[in-house]
Amino acid sequence: MELDVATTALTSERARIAHDLEQLNAGTDNGRDSADRLGAGSDDAVATYEDELDEGVVDDLQANLDEVDAALARIAAGTYGVCVDCGEAIPEKRLTALPASARCIECQRKQEHR
C-alpha cells in the first residue's frame, strides 16, 4: 500500500474514533441526567449498567486509537506494513481492509488465541 494512502486512511480513522469518543463522553453525561430525572433508587442498577457499557466501548475505542497512533508511528519510522512479530510483509489486502494492522494474519491469530 502506498504510504500516503495509508496515512490518509489512518488520519481519517483517527478523526472518526476521536469524534466517537467525544460523542460517547457527551452521551454518558446525558445518561446521568435522564437517570436523575427518573428519580433515584430503582434506576440505579440500569444507570450503573449503562455506565459500564459505555466504559467498555470507550476502552475499545481508546485501544483502536492507540493502534492507529502506533500505525502512524510505524509510517514515520519506515516500518509500516511489516509484521511487528515475525517481520514478514503484511498482505496488501489486509492493510487495505485494516490500515492499522500491526501483524500479519498468522501472528494476529496467535496473539488472539494466546
Ligand SMILES: [Zn+2]
Ligand atoms: Zn507475522
